[in-house]
Amino acid sequence: MNFLQVPQSIIEENVFNALKEDIGEGDITAELIPRENISLATVISREDCIFCGLDWFEETLRQIDTEILIDWSVDDGDEIKADQIICTISGSSQNIVSAERTALNFIQTLSATATLSHRYAKAVADTNTKVLDTRKTIPGLRMAQKYAVTCGGCSNHRIGLFDAFLIKENHIIACDGINNAVQDARFHNPDLKVEIEVENMDELQQAIDAGADRVLLDNFDIASLKQAVEICKGKIITEASGNITINTIHDVAKTGVDFISTGALTKDIKAIDLSMRFD
Known part of the structure; x- marks a missing residue:
């Protein structure tokens, strides 16, 4: 590691x-x-x-x-x-x-x-899923805690608001839709990865059609995650997030998502x- x-x-x-x-x-x-x-x-x-x-x-x-x-x-x-x-x-x-x-x-x-x-990291060791941190870090210690996450065997999500796009619900509303948000991101920073947060299958399909690099499946239940993984296979990278704990993370990982992100690593x-x- x-x-x-x-x-x-x-x-x-x-x-x-x-x-x-x-x-x-x-x-x-x-x-x-x-x-x-x-x-x-x-x-x-x-x-x-x-x-x-x-x-x-x-x-x-x-x-x-x-x-x-x-x-x-x-x-x-x-x-x-x-x-x-x-x-x-x-x-x-x-x-x-x-x-x-x-x-x-x-x-x-x-x-x-x-x-x-x-x-x-141990909880998902028998899967191919990687666990990511978030920006929910102690103020002033962002890099220190993200370093500690890697020492523990997990991986880093974006460092801050400057090194990758994570387009969430409010961004989507303000940009008048997923497609517009993705295209604007590509125009302004074509070399950066674009991730879209989605809350249902319709938004998931919009993110795929818009050409996003990764989709964040927010608060999907296990059945929905399995369905989403099948839809995304070979098309887009998947990330699950939202109220995932040490007790539930293995079940989430078994759905086949590529990544799981949780703020617990740095705030709990x-x-x-x-x-x-x-x-």
Whole structure:
């Protein structure tokens, strides 16, 4: 599985903003620690998970203190067990405690995203369907969470509103129909893929006739999905979406759709329980 490549500039910006809101004008509690104190700290996971966020963790410590050393025991995408050591850290006691919360926040959130994505990927592993994320991400962490999705074994939908067309109900109404919307998209950005959201078989046929690249089958029941897949076979790529959960995703995948998209991967997460201890 290839992980999404995140530009270093985005990681640096994520970390800068996180430290700015946490430390502000200075960590007044860390200043109680003698400046010359050096500590060794260990980060462990309290629960099983898929680890993710190494680059964000490292960048957090780097922006605080370039002399802090990190010795990693895991890498992004690794399955780790409860009480397993993730890494050890050595350096200024003051600076380690200042970086601690922000560094842990990144890996607990991204590991949670990767772990949930892994569950969804496993649920459809016996099918040819790929699970996609959506734009329902934590504000400011779009690329970070989409990276975590790939660490968990799922795939990315479009990154934002700029890299692919997803023409939904309101777009269709405002453009006066599916055909007009598709033709306008082709005219303005002929190199980009065009996907149409449809809610019934009539709209599905319109999307096929208009020459869309992909159709999003919104809230279709299982019987309707099977029918739609047969209609679309060899004509257009299919994607199912709408209220799909970990309990229903396998049945949806068995209909033969090419993709299933769900916002759950990035919005229904529970932070992984991690801790940092001074030795």
